[in-house]
Amino acid sequence: MDKRIASLADAVSDIPDGAAVMIGGFGGSGAPIELIHALIDRYLATGSPARLTVINNNAGNGHVGIAAMIEQGMVAKMVCSFPRSADPRVFTEKYLAGEIALELVPQGTLAERIRAGGAGIPAFYTPTSFGTDLAEGKPVAEFEGRSYVQERWLKADVALIKAETGDHLGNLTYRMAARNFAPIMAMAAAHTVAQVSHIVEPGGIDPEAVVTPGIFVDAVVSVPNPAQEEDLNRANAIHPQVSA
Amino acid sequence: MDKRIASLADAVSDIPDGAAVMIGGFGGSGAPIELIHALIDRYLATGSPARLTVINNNAGNGHVGIAAMIEQGMVAKMVCSFPRSADPRVFTEKYLAGEIALELVPQGTLAERIRAGGAGIPAFYTPTSFGTDLAEGKPVAEFEGRSYVQERWLKADVALIKAETGDHLGNLTYRMAARNFAPIMAMAAAHTVAQVSHIVEPGGIDPEAVVTPGIFVDAVVSVPNPAQEEDLNRANAIHPQVSA
Amino acid sequence: MTKLTNAQIAWRAAQDIHDGAYVNLGIGFPEMVARFQPKGRQAIFHTENGILGFGEAPAPGQEDWDLINAGKKAVTLKPGTAFFHHADSFAMVRGGHLDVAILGAYQVAQNGDLANWSTGPKGVPAVGGAMDLVHGAKRVAVITDHVTKDGKPKLVDRCTLPLTGLGCVTRIYTSLAVVDIKDGRFLLREKLPALSFDELQSLTGAPLHRDGDVADLIVPEV
Amino acid sequence: MTKLTNAQIAWRAAQDIHDGAYVNLGIGFPEMVARFQPKGRQAIFHTENGILGFGEAPAPGQEDWDLINAGKKAVTLKPGTAFFHHADSFAMVRGGHLDVAILGAYQVAQNGDLANWSTGPKGVPAVGGAMDLVHGAKRVAVITDHVTKDGKPKLVDRCTLPLTGLGCVTRIYTSLAVVDIKDGRFLLREKLPALSFDELQSLTGAPLHRDGDVADLIVPEV
Numbered sequence: 001m002d003k004r005i006a007s008l009a010d011a012v013s014d015i016p017d018g019a020a021v022m023i024g025g026f027g028g029s030g031a032p033i034e035l036i037h038a039l040i041d042r043y044l045a046t047g048s049p050a051r052l053t054v055i056n057n058n059a060g061n062g063h064v065g066i067a068a069m070i071e072q073g074m075v076a077k078m079v080c081s082f083p084r085s086a087d088p089r090v091f092t093e094k095y096l097a098g099e100i101a102l103e104l105v106p107q108g109t110l111a112e113r114i115r116a117g118g119a120g121i122p123a124f125y126t127p128t129s130f131g132t133d134l135a136e137g138k139p140v141a142e143f144e145g146r147s148y149v150q151e152r153w154l155k156a157d158v159a160l161i162k163a164e165t166g167d168h169l170g171n172l173t174y175r176m177a178a179r180n181f182a183p184i185m186a187m188a189a190a191h192t193v194a195q196v197s198h199i200v201e202p203g204g205i206d207p208e209a210v211v212t213p214g215i216f217v218d219a220v221v222s223v224p225n226p227a228q229e230e231d232l233n234r235a236n237a238i239h240p241q242v243s244a
Numbered sequence: 245m246d247k248r249i250a251s252l253a254d255a256v257s258d259i260p261d262g263a264a265v266m267i268g269g270f271g272g273s274g275a276p277i278e279l280i281h282a283l284i285d286r287y288l289a290t291g292s293p294a295r296l297t298v299i300n301n302n303a304g305n306g307h308v309g310i311a312a313m314i315e316q317g318m319v320a321k322m323v324c325s326f327p328r329s330a331d332p333r334v335f336t337e338k339y340l341a342g343e344i345a346l347e348l349v350p351q352g353t354l355a356e357r358i359r360a361g362g363a364g365i366p367a368f369y370t371p372t373s374f375g376t377d378l379a380e381g382k383p384v385a386e387f388e389g390r391s392y393v394q395e396r397w398l399k400a401d402v403a404l405i406k407a408e409t410g411d412h413l414g415n416l417t418y419r420m421a422a423r424n425f426a427p428i429m430a431m432a433a434a435h436t437v438a439q440v441s442h443i444v445e446p447g448g449i450d451p452e453a454v455v456t457p458g459i460f461v462d463a464v465v466s467v468p469n470p471a472q473e474e475d476l477n478r479a480n481a482i483h484p485q486v487s488a
Numbered sequence: 489m490t491k492l493t494n495a496q497i498a499w500r501a502a503q504d505i506h507d508g509a510y511v512n513l514g515i516g517f518p519e520m521v522a523r524f525q526p527k528g529r530q531a532i533f534h535t536e537n538g539i540l541g542f543g544e545a546p547a548p549g550q551e552d553w554d555l556i557n558a559g560k561k562a563v564t565l566k567p568g569t570a571f572f573h574h575a576d577s578f579a580m581v582r583g584g585h586l587d588v589a590i591l592g593a594y595q596v597a598q599n600g601d602l603a604n605w606s607t608g609p610k611g612v613p614a615v616g617g618a619m620d621l622v623h624g625a626k627r628v629a630v631i632t633d634h635v636t637k638d639g640k641p642k643l644v645d646r647c648t649l650p651l652t653g654l655g656c657v658t659r660i661y662t663s664l665a666v667v668d669i670k671d672g673r674f675l676l677r678e679k680l681p682a683l684s685f686d687e688l689q690s691l692t693g694a695p696l697h698r699d700g701d702v703a704d705l706i707v708p709e710v
Numbered sequence: 711m712t713k714l715t716n717a718q719i720a721w722r723a724a725q726d727i728h729d730g731a732y733v734n735l736g737i738g739f740p741e742m743v744a745r746f747q748p749k750g751r752q753a754i755f756h757t758e759n760g761i762l763g764f765g766e767a768p769a770p771g772q773e774d775w776d777l778i779n780a781g782k783k784a785v786t787l788k789p790g791t792a793f794f795h796h797a798d799s800f801a802m803v804r805g806g807h808l809d810v811a812i813l814g815a816y817q818v819a820q821n822g823d824l825a826n827w828s829t830g831p832k833g834v835p836a837v838g839g840a841m842d843l844v845h846g847a848k849r850v851a852v853i854t855d856h857v858t859k860d861g862k863p864k865l866v867d868r869c870t871l872p873l874t875g876l877g878c879v880t881r882i883y884t885s886l887a888v889v890d891i892k893d894g895r896f897l898l899r900e901k902l903p904a905l906s907f908d909e910l911q912s913l914t915g916a917p918l919h920r921d922g923d924v925a926d927l928i929v930p931e932v
Contacts, residue, residue: 001508001530026759026796027782028775057796082838085782092834104835107758108800108842112365115797119575120582120624121356122387124368126804127845131876133828134837143366143396152387169532169541169568173452176793178776180759183795187579202541203567208417209453210570211795213540215510215532215585230775230782245730245752270537270574271560272553301574326616329560336612348613351536352578352620359575363797364804364846370582371623375654377606378615413754413763413790420571422554424537427573431801446763447789454792455573457762459732459754459807474553474560 003170003220004199008038011193011221015039015158018076020053022114022185023066024161027058027085028229030178031065032162032195035221037239039160043074044240051076055114055156057107057181059083059091062233068240070094079154081107087233106134111184113154118187118216123152159189162226163212166196167203170217171210179211186216195223247414247464248443252282255437255465259283259402262320264297266358266429267310268405271302271329272473274422275309276406276439279465281483283404287318288484295320299358299400301351301425303327303335306477312484314338323398325351331477350378355428357398362431362460367396403433406470407456410440411447414461415454423455430460439467490682491663495710497631499524501590501661504629505531512536512581512621514591514604515559518631521590524710532568534586536617538577541569558617581617582624589625591618593632593660595647598694600657600669602630603649615652622653634662634691641693643667643674664688665705673697678705712904713885714929719853721746721930723812723883726851727753734758734803734843736813736826737781740853743812746932754790756808758839760799763791780839803839804846811847813840815854815882817869820916822879822891824852825871837874844875856884856913863915865889865896886910887927895919900927 005011012035015021025031043049052075059078060067067090069075078100083091094100105113106128116124125148129135139150161182163172172194174182186192194212199222249255256279259265269275287293296319303322304311311334313319327335327346338344349357350372360368369392373379383394405426407416416438418426430436438456443466492500494517502524505511511531513519522544525531532541535557542557543564551562580586595603602622605615622628632642643660660667665688666678676696679688681704689696714722716739724746727733733753735741744766747753754763757779764779765786773784802808817825824844827837844850854864865882882889887910888900898918901910903926911918 001532026780027778029759029778029782030776082836083834084836088834095834102835104837106837106841107796107839108803111796111800112363112804115579116368118583118585119356119579120584121368121370122390122392123385124360124365126365128804128842130845132841132873134841141367146366148366167568171568171570174793176452176774176776177757177759177761177778179793179795181796184797187583187585201567206453207565207569207571208420208455209450210572211452213570213572213576213580214568215534215540215580228775230773245754270558271556273537273556273560274554326614327612328614332612339612346612348615350615350619351574351617352581355574355578356582359801362805363801364806372582372620374623376619376651378619411790415790415792418571420552420554421535421537421539421556423571423573425574428575431805431807445789451787451791451793454794457792457794457798457802458790459756459762459802472553474551 002168003218004168005219005221008034008221009042011035011219012039012042015049017048017050019049019157020055022055022156022159022189024182024185025056026180028061030162030180030182031229032160033065033227033229034223035160035193035195036065036069040068040072040239043072050074053077053079055079055154057081058085059088061085061229062087063090063238064232065229070100075100077101077103079103079105081105081110104134109151111181113151114188115184116153117155118184121153123150125150154188156189157191159185159192161185161192161194163194163196165198165200165205166194166220167200167205169202170214170220171205172212172217173205173209174211183212186212192217193219193221195221195226197224197226246412247462248412249463249465252278252465253286255279255463256283256286259293261293262295263293263401264299266299266400266403266433268426268429269300270424271305274406274424274426275473276404277309277471277473278467279404279437279439280309280313284312284316284483287316294318297321297323299323299398301325302329303332305329305473306331307334307482308476309473314344319344321345321347323347323349325349325354348378353395355425357395358425358432359428360397361399362428365397367394369394398432400433401435403429403436405429405436405438407438407440409442409444409449410438410464411444411449413446414458414464415449416456416461417449417453418455427456430456435462436460437463437465439465439470441468441470490680492707495520496708497661497663499708499710500666501629501631502526505588509587510534510585512586512589512625517592518590519559534580536577538572538574539569541566578620581620584624584626586625588627588629589621590629590631591621593630593642594649595642595644596630596657596660597644597647598669598674599672600655601647602652602657603647604652606650608649618652622656627658628656629659629661630657631661634664641691644693675699676702678703680705712902717742717932718930719883719885721932722888723851723853724748727810731809732756732807734808734811734847736840739814740812741781756802758799760794760796761791763788800842803842806846806848808847810849810851811843812851812853813843815852815864816871817864817866818852818879818882819866819869820891820896821894822877823869824874824879825869826874828872830871840874844878849880850878851881851883852879853883856886863913866915897921898924900925902927
């Protein structure tokens with residue numbers, strides 16, 4: 001078995017219109033910029049995939065990555081905890097114009113719902129958001145004298161994540177805090193694509209150090225020197241670049 | 245801050261009568277034999293701690309470790325998935341004589357309940373055990389056309405676990421499949437004691453390779469060459485050894 | 489009566505495991521399936537206690553007792569092995585990430601119900617990971633002798649022993665036949681050529697249905 | 711009116727953090743608390759995005775953008791740092807493993823209710839990890855100016871803005887005072903010496919109670 005995919009374009013070629021797409025990263029840290037841009041390029045060339053639901057902690061920054069997806073009109077709905085950033089204009093404008101939907105989820109609930117999706121737990125109770133506007137309409141229950149909100153699992157058709165080292169079997173490690181949502185998104189998506197800075201043979205990752213076991217990963221694509229979203233934004237990058 | 249404890253005896257000196265004690269290990273793999281035997285020695289010397297509830301996947305094997313705890317009469321109740329082993333006599337006899345209680349929990353539900361206890365999730369739904377005798381009396385609910393059983397978190401007063409390397413801050417790594425329940429038990433107990441084969445200074449464990457972050461660990465005690473339960477049982481070991 | 493040995497049943501079950509499949513084998517007899525992977529195919533084995541992609545048993549005396557499977561038998565490392573904790577291990581199980589789970593059985597009913605953890609209120613009950621495995625693996629198969637030691641059917645109308653899971657089994661590999669479960673009925677797919685349909689039916693506790701031809705169950709040299 | 715600067719409020723809050731405490735500081739102003747740890751004490755800082763035990767900000771130009779805190783600001787490694795994923799990070803939060811969370815506030819009510827995530831239906835709502843942090847940390851404290859920019863009380867009878875959590879705050883460090891919340895009442899612990907009780911009460915939206923002496927709020931040189 002070999003989960004390597006030859007190109008970024010191939011890695012995102014099957015994502016259909018209307019798909020729910022989990023995208024790793026917290027702000028720019030862990031954002032799979034190259035996979036996102038390959039998806040945008042496909043959309044600009046073919047009109048697909050359109051009307052996506054994107055699940056990420058944030059809602060993009062500047063004019064690259066998720067912000068660029070939104071700017072190009074591919075995204076019908078964001079599921080996130082914090083749709084603000086240094087430069088959130090793209091999301092903000094579409095949101096205020098009613099052109100994009102928002103499901104706001106407390107960050108820990110977002111993480112736990114994703115983990116539940118990957119772990120076969122359809123619902124769980126959390127103290128988070130009890131008594132607040134974000135709990136409206138959700139079942140509540142009391143356990144041991146304290147009140148909790150019932151939350152449902154969150155799954156996706158596809159996860160796009162960024163990892164540091166991956167082997168042919170899909171075992172992954174991450175780089176520092178770029179890990180964030182990637183391991184749980186890999187669990188929760190029907191199809192997980194990881195862009196990795198280093199590809200190694202099976203055995204090239206210490207079995208103790210594997211963070212995401214290959215069972216959660218379907219495709220691995222090599223991106224040796226990935227862009228850092230923060231660097232792109234500091235350089236005022238825009239995707240796609242407008243030809244002169 | 246330094247979580248190192250000088251001796252095994254000190255590490256188990258505070259566990260009170262009637263405590264719920266999670267003990268790491270799956271069969272002999274990961275069993276913190278030295279911590280368990282220190283606890284037995286304390287019980288034999290002082291009569292405490294008595295009437296313990298022990299949470300482990302199994303219910304002991306032979307006459308060492310958890311089996312020895314049961315044999316000495318310290319254990320009022322076992323919470324486990326599989327109270328069988330190569331030599332389960334100690335538990336079997338007490339159980340059939342009505343001298344020890346048993347809460348039988350499917351293994352994945354046991355793991356998830358422990359993880360929920362550590363993660364602040366008081367209840368969750370699982371497909372496991374739906375329609376079986378082990379779901380009797382538990383609330384059920386349907387999500388997306390499938391039936392699920394509501395399970396509650398499982399916490400403990402103390403966790404005794406075995407790790408491979410630990411630093412002064414309680415960061416831990418494990419050795420192969422000895423990891424099993426230890427990381428989640430460390431999360432779910434009010435007080436977690438880890439016996440470790442190697443103690444290192446903070447920084448001695450790669451931050452990427454930490455499996456249990458120190459926030460989940462209260463005490464670290466050095467056991468440089470820990471016994472393997474399987475080896476003890478193959479040598480027909482008994483704890484405490486009867487003096488000639 | 490000629491019937492398949494356990495090894496031969498395990499061999500038959502192994503033929504249906506595709507290359508790269510993620511597989512959990514129940515403790516005991518099902519573990520034998522790993523020995524019979526067809527050439528050119530490599531399944532990735534999962535064990536409840538936190539290993540994915542382990543290798544076969546080590547030579548006697550070479551055991552490392554921190555490297556065991558759910559049956560507490562020593563296994564070995566392979567390139568690409570990964571370790572993880574128990575909650576992650578059962579996230580793999582319950583979360584639908586395994587392609588196949590192959591389990592033993594006391595009884596399997598025509599509606600897919602499985603009883604394989606308890607023979608009743610006597611003795612010490614033990615369940616392990618069976619109740620989790622039946623909910624999660626994309627395909628749950630059973631390998632078993634066709635009848636009990638005293639000749640009673642194990643493929644039954646309705647399980648009389650405590651259930652492990654409801655409507656979970658979709659294929660049964662027995663010492664006499666391969667039987668699918670579909671729409672609440674046993675569908676005979678293969679049987680030993682020397683055995684007539686009526687003979688097999690007489691050893692089965694619920695009606696065997698046919699849906700097209702019944703193939704010959706191969707008796708492999710293993 | 712003399713009042714503490716943000717740095718001085720942060721300094722005061724830092725005095726209550728014990729050596730070895732596990733601490734989460736909300737993004738923005740609360741992050742400043744880390745600068746004022748008393749000598750000989752070392753808290754271990756947690757950030758939602760999966761780091762425990764990180765160090766202070768790097769020198770400009772030395773940032774590694776994979777090593778950031780929840781406010782997306784660059785931090786540094788320290789001996790003993792650990793990385794983990796988001797679900798584990800919030801297991802730490804919700805599971806009661808943090809000793810202290812220090813957050814900003816729009817309003818805090820005398821019953822401990824906190825409003826700090828939304829100023830109403832206008833604009834884009836954003837909540838981040840605040841609703842999780844208020845349920846889990848053993849002690850939830852707020853640091854804030856005593857009044858809003860236009861002089862209205864932030865310590866109120868009942869929050870009028872959307873709530874972050876119910877009955878969660880137990881101590882408030884303001885620019886004028888230190889106030890505990892106990893049994894549904896504001897308990898004044900410290901106030902600026904130059905400020906009379908009545909003056910402070912007039913700037914506070916619910917009754918200030920006393921339980922023993924009110925200490926002088928120190929104005930540190932920071």
